[in-house]
Amino acid sequence: MEQKNIPDVVIRRLPVYLRVLENLPEDFHENVISSFELGERSGVTPAQVRKDLSMAGAFGKQGLGYDIHVLQDKLKKILNLDKEIRVAIIGVGSLGHAIARYITQRYSAERDYHLRLVALFDTDPGVLGEVIGGIEVHHIDSFREKARELKFRMVVIAVPAEAAQAVMNECAVAGIEAVLNFAPVHLKAPEGIRIHNTDLSIDLMHLAYYL
Amino acid sequence: MEQKNIPDVVIRRLPVYLRVLENLPEDFHENVISSFELGERSGVTPAQVRKDLSMAGAFGKQGLGYDIHVLQDKLKKILNLDKEIRVAIIGVGSLGHAIARYITQRYSAERDYHLRLVALFDTDPGVLGEVIGGIEVHHIDSFREKARELKFRMVVIAVPAEAAQAVMNECAVAGIEAVLNFAPVHLKAPEGIRIHNTDLSIDLMHLAYYL
Numbered sequence: 001m002e003q004k005n006i007p008d009v010v011i012r013r014l015p016v017y018l019r020v021l022e023n024l025p026e027d028f029h030e031n032v033i034s035s036f037e038l039g040e041r042s043g044v045t046p047a048q049v050r051k052d053l054s055m056a057g058a059f060g061k062q063g064l065g066y067d068i069h070v071l072q073d074k075l076k077k078i079l080n081l082d083k084e085i086r087v088a089i090i091g092v093g094s095l096g097h098a099i100a101r102y103i104t105q106r107y108s109a110e111r112d113y114h115l116r117l118v119a120l121f122d123t124d125p126g127v128l129g130e131v132i133g134g135i136e137v138h139h140i141d142s143f144r145e146k147a148r149e150l151k152f153r154m155v156v157i158a159v160p161a162e163a164a165q166a167v168m169n170e171c172a173v174a175g176i177e178a179v180l181n182f183a184p185v186h187l188k189a190p191e192g193i194r195i196h197n198t199d200l201s202i203d204l205m206h207l208a209y210y211l
Numbered sequence: 212m213e214q215k216n217i218p219d220v221v222i223r224r225l226p227v228y229l230r231v232l233e234n235l236p237e238d239f240h241e242n243v244i245s246s247f248e249l250g251e252r253s254g255v256t257p258a259q260v261r262k263d264l265s266m267a268g269a270f271g272k273q274g275l276g277y278d279i280h281v282l283q284d285k286l287k288k289i290l291n292l293d294k295e296i297r298v299a300i301i302g303v304g305s306l307g308h309a310i311a312r313y314i315t316q317r318y319s320a321e322r323d324y325h326l327r328l329v330a331l332f333d334t335d336p337g338v339l340g341e342v343i344g345g346i347e348v349h350h351i352d353s354f355r356e357k358a359r360e361l362k363f364r365m366v367v368i369a370v371p372a373e374a375a376q377a378v379m380n381e382c383a384v385a386g387i388e389a390v391l392n393f394a395p396v397h398l399k400a401p402e403g404i405r406i407h408n409t410d411l412s413i414d415l416m417h418l419a420y421y422l
Contacts, residue, residue, distance in 0.1 A: 014420075019395065019410075019412070019413065023372065023396065042397055079417075080419045085415075085419050085422065087415070094308065094309040098305040102305065102306060102411060115412075115416075115419070178421050178422055180411075184230065185230075186231070194421035196414055197254070198409075201313075201326075202223075202226045203391050204367075205229065205292060205326075206226055207365060207389040207391055207407055208291045208292055209222050209290050210389050211291050211388050
């Protein structure tokens with residue numbers, strides 16, 4: 001692939017464009033979309049859209065725009081969404097529950113691409129054995145074994161702050177490649193793991209500035 | 212205040228610093244923290260820490276660092292976290308539920324600052340009247356009236372995509388100032404409202420690139 005060194009800020013916007021393309025209103029009958037229209041629906045300037053997409057190797061036709069299906073395929077391919085992606089969640093408290101439901105409900109088989117929830121982990125005897133969206137909650141002690149067996153490489157961490165780094169280290173040992181961390185603590189990524197830290201409370205505190 | 216024009220990317224990091232200061236381990240006995248240490252725990256370079264904090268009007272002592280309590284107070288003040296912030300949630304599906312529990316459990320009265328959940332809204336008869344963390348779910352029809360009565364200015368939107376823009380417009384009419392949107396659609400902010408769009412699925416698709 002020639003698109004190896006796309007900056008992360010650009011990568012970040014590609015799923016936004018893809019989401020727009022997949023959710024165009026029913027009265028949108030065109031086969032092409034202009035950078036203006038795509039930008040408008042994504043909250044990005046048309047110039048930025050063109051720059052981002054050319055970095056991703058997608059080029060529109062002057063005065064016409066981008067072929068919607070070609071662009072969708074291109075974006076899916078770059079984002080690895082043309083294959084099934086298996087995801088596990090560690091921590092099945094109220095947030096972990098919500099995320100599990102979200103993933104199982106949202107990424108149904110009707111979609112062209114699949115983020116598929118394949119495993120849930122916790123340590124709380126109160127939730128072990130529980131089944132959410134067809135997936136059983138296992139004890140974290142079986143994490144490595146299950147990772148091998150179920151072949152998931154992406155993990156969502158939704159445990160309390162004090163447990164998060166230990167869980168992260170466990171992911172590293174098990175060969176996990178990408179982690180989305182919801183625990184309210186900055187986690188250090190062991191070499192070879194891509195980690196995104198996300199935190200509702202940071203979002204809320206950030207917004208408070210603007211009140 | 213002289214710190215009026217702090218760029219949003221800097222504002223975004225201030226809650227991260229504040230969280231680090233509030234969660235220093237028990238064996239951290241110092242009254243000061245160096246930009247190196249603060250950066251290390253926040254995932255930011257020491258130079259960036261110094262730049263961000265000086266923009267926020269906080270200055271450390273050469274060779275010593277920042278007085279922890281002074282810095283906490285300064286950050287809280289800038290982020291408006293020295294006063295109570297009242298929050299409402301619209302949409303009490305599984306994600307809205309999780310967010311409601313998160314806010315009520317996390318921001319207890321023991322903390323120096325309070326993001327306080329004061330109202331919940333939905334349209335689904337199945338959840339109307341339900342009480343989560345002491346807060347009852349009201350019909351969205353009473354939103355304006357409740358906004359006036361309970362004086363909340365920040366709202367979390369956790370409704371399905373197709374309902375989100377209508378809910379956003381309702382917020383505008385009610386004089387809401389800041390919105391955190393979890394609906395999987397880019398919302399246009401009416402004038403005077405600060406909006407952050409956040410989306411689990413975008414995070415997951417973004418991470419997929421790195422697999």
